[in-house]
Amino acid sequence: MSHTSGVRQAQKEKTRRALLDAGLRLLEDQSLSSLGLREVTRVVGVAPAAFYRHFRDLSDLGVALVEESLGSLHALIRAILADQIGDQERIEATVEAVAEQVRRYPAHIRFIARERHGGVRPVREAIAAELDRFADEVADSFAPQLTPEGWSAEDIRILAQMYVDHMVMTATAFLEVPPDCPEEEHRVADTARKQLLLISLGRRHWRDG
Amino acid sequence: MSHTSGVRQAQKEKTRRALLDAGLRLLEDQSLSSLGLREVTRVVGVAPAAFYRHFRDLSDLGVALVEESLGSLHALIRAILADQIGDQERIEATVEAVAEQVRRYPAHIRFIARERHGGVRPVREAIAAELDRFADEVADSFAPQLTPEGWSAEDIRILAQMYVDHMVMTATAFLEVPPDCPEEEHRVADTARKQLLLISLGRRHWRDG
DNA sequence: TCATTCAGTAAACATCTGTTTGCTGACTTT
DNA sequence: AAAGTCAGCAAACAGATGTTTACTGAATGA
Numbered sequence: 056m057s058h059t060s061g062v063r064q065a066q067k068e069k070t071r072r073a074l075l076d077a078g079l080r081l082l083e084d085q086s087l088s089s090l091g092l093r094e095v096t097r098v099v100g101v102a103p104a105a106f107y108r109h110f111r112d113l114s115d116l117g118v119a120l121v122e123e124s125l126g127s128l129h130a131l132i133r134a135i136l137a138d139q140i141g142d143q144e145r146i147e148a149t150v151e152a153v154a155e156q157v158r159r160y161p162a163h164i165r166f167i168a169r170e171r172h173g174g175v176r177p178v179r180e181a182i183a184a185e186l187d188r189f190a191d192e193v194a195d196s197f198a199p200q201l202t203p204e205g206w207s208a209e210d211i212r213i214l215a216q217m218y219v220d221h222m223v224m225t226a227t228a229f230l231e232v233p234p235d236c237p238e239e240e241h242r243v244a245d246t247a248r249k250q251l252l253l254i255s256l257g258r259r260h261w262r263d264g
Numbered sequence: 265m266s267h268t269s270g271v272r273q274a275q276k277e278k279t280r281r282a283l284l285d286a287g288l289r290l291l292e293d294q295s296l297s298s299l300g301l302r303e304v305t306r307v308v309g310v311a312p313a314a315f316y317r318h319f320r321d322l323s324d325l326g327v328a329l330v331e332e333s334l335g336s337l338h339a340l341i342r343a344i345l346a347d348q349i350g351d352q353e354r355i356e357a358t359v360e361a362v363a364e365q366v367r368r369y370p371a372h373i374r375f376i377a378r379e380r381h382g383g384v385r386p387v388r389e390a391i392a393a394e395l396d397r398f399a400d401e402v403a404d405s406f407a408p409q410l411t412p413e414g415w416s417a418e419d420i421r422i423l424a425q426m427y428v429d430h431m432v433m434t435a436t437a438f439l440e441v442p443p444d445c446p447e448e449e450h451r452v453a454d455t456a457r458k459q460l461l462l463i464s465l466g467r468r469h470w471r472d473g
Numbered sequence: 474t475c476a477t478t479c480a481g482t483a484a485a486c487a488t489c490t491g492t493t494t495g496c497t498g499a500c501t502t503t
Numbered sequence: 504a505a506a507g508t509c510a511g512c513a514a515a516c517a518g519a520t521g522t523t524t525a526c527t528g529a530a531t532g533a
Contacts, residue, residue, distance in 0.1 A: 085383040086297050086383035089297035169383065172436060173382070174293065213455050246422050246425070249419065249422050252466075253423070253467065
């Protein structure tokens with residue numbers, strides 16, 4: 056029988072965190088496939104061999120970062136979808152939430168954007184799977200309203216995917232705004248709102264195209 | 265005075281092409297920041313030092329690949345925009361053109377998708393600049409029709425950007441289809457068409473939202 | 474024809490990489 | 504208190520990396 060928290064396990068978890076944090080930091084200006092194992096351990100201040108006590112290799116660390124990065128986004132989406140409000144307010148809330156997420160966890164968002172189509176297969180697949188789950192969830196939340204309007208399940212799913220893709224797009228757009236440049240930030244937010252409005256309009260007139 | 269084509273220059277151009285081709289091939293399963301200079305020269309069958317006769321470094325080669333990759337896409341977009349046809353047909357033509365482009369130059373498209381948010385700044389910036397030019401061009405082609413309908417230049421530009429982003433999105437979606445799987449390919453095309461239709465609907469009802 | 478140019482070469486450079494090995498010593502269990 | 508576990512270490516490994524150097528020899532220009 057093993058305790059879930061002893062001094063032992065706590066220390067281990069601490070170094071694991073340090074490795075993840077160091078990795079995330081280094082990944083701000085390079086991509087995962089060029090990240091070195093020694094590079095990470097050097098930042099943490101630990102011997103290279105210690106890395107293997109926590110991860111099989113770097114792509115393993117990458118997959119862990121994916122779950123961490125998209126975990127918080129997941130909670131955020133749930134919250135927005137839960138609020139039963141009008142289109143206009145929902146758009147406002149969504150864009151603001153994305154902006155806030157980017158402000159709070161820029162490195163996580165950058166990591167996702169970079170590795171979504173990056174050179175490391177397992178990481179790419181982990182991101183794709185997670186984003187698919189997002190789209191499913193959004194589709195589920197749309198179904199009660201759209202199905203009675205005559206929407207097919209497939210079309211609802213397509214719409215949901217569009218919202219998810221747009222969210223990722225908006226997040227990366229915020230990311231490219233130079234720091235402390237609220238003007239550009241407002242421009243990005245404005246663009247995002249208008250694009251969401253356009254999608255909403257399209258959705259409203261879908262059945263009478 | 266130097267001739268623009270001697271046996272000399274022709275050979276040089278030939279090696280340059282070989283380097284670009286080798287790079288592009290290697291970049292199908294890795295990203296630019298992890299690509300090695302020696303790796304490229306090895307494939308070409310040339311000494312490592314020869315690389316420097318053509319490119320300052322790998323990101324220089326990357327920038328050259330950006331221009332090459334987006335050059336053909338540019339011509340393609342022009343062609344679609346030039347045809348003055350209805351929404352429905354335009355959507356059909358656009359999706360088919362993107363599909364064809366991906367079939368013809370998968371490596372180029374993959375490269376763009378991968379490096380758009382990749383770890384090499386100059387390449388990222390080159391892609392962003394080129395996509396911006398795309399959006400400008402699309403906006404210009406929309407202006408004659410939309411301006412009389414009361415659209416502002418800013419809103420036209422936002423719409424154009426949406427189309428460009430969607431095109432890139434569709435291209436990468438085609439890319440993720442396993443080879444020789446026409447079923448999945450049709451599904452992606454269908455999704456793309458419906459999303460474009462949705463945007464069209466939104467556009468038509470923009471001023472009476 | 475002869476001097477020049479320059480794409481490509483071979484070799485050496487210092488430096489970095491991932492991974493394996495056997496070991497230590499603090500924590501944990503009995 | 505004794506036995507066992509196991510996170511982290513130091514060292515060594517073979518091999519790869521980017522870059523510089525002085526060079527060769529074929530295409531070029533006068």
